[in-house]
Amino acid sequence: MNKLLATLICGLFATSVYAQAPATHAVPATPATPAVPGVQAATSAVPASPAVVKAEAKAEKDVGKALAAEAKDVAKADEKVSKAVAKADEKKAKAHAKAVKTHADAMEDVAKADPEDKMKAEAKADKKVAKGNLKAEKAMIKADEKAVKKIVDASADKAVSHAKTHEAAAAAVADVKKAGSK
Secondary structure (H helix, E strand, O other): OHHHHHHHOOOOOOOOHHHOOOOOOOOOOOOOOOOOHHHHHHHOOOOOOOHHHHHHHHHHHHHHHHHHHHHHHHHHHHHHHHHHHHHHHHHHHHHHHHHHHHHHHHHHHHHHHHHHHHHHHHHHHHHHHHHHHHHHHHHHHHHHHHHHHHHHHHHHHHHHHHHHHHHHHHHHHEEEEHHHHO
């Protein structure tokens, strides 16, 4: 009896901890970039001349544009993810509703059956319920699969945009160094 009681209490704690965890969809975050990565470091090693100042201004402008483009791409990707997740949730809810309706129909058929045909009706209802559950599970799996594909695509879009930003920052630093070498 003590073991049973201990098991039930442990189960209670485990479910309460699980219930408190926030339910979020896994979306890899893109690392944040500084306002003008590398440009400040390049300027400290380059003497200040009019060409360098001009190159720094252009570099900051180019990197700012790249950061703005990255922020826009990240926002688009996040919107794609939220739409995909919402659509998947909607499809899963429809599939669940259909499964519930199938269960209700099967139980209704069993209730209407004659007493001598009750076993046969229950067997038929069990088959109907199993078929309905399978159909619902398949629909839910497909919905999740589509959502995960969209999430991966959005993550790839974010990564490409982030790489483009770093490329623009590296080009800007190179331009500043080139201007300093003249």
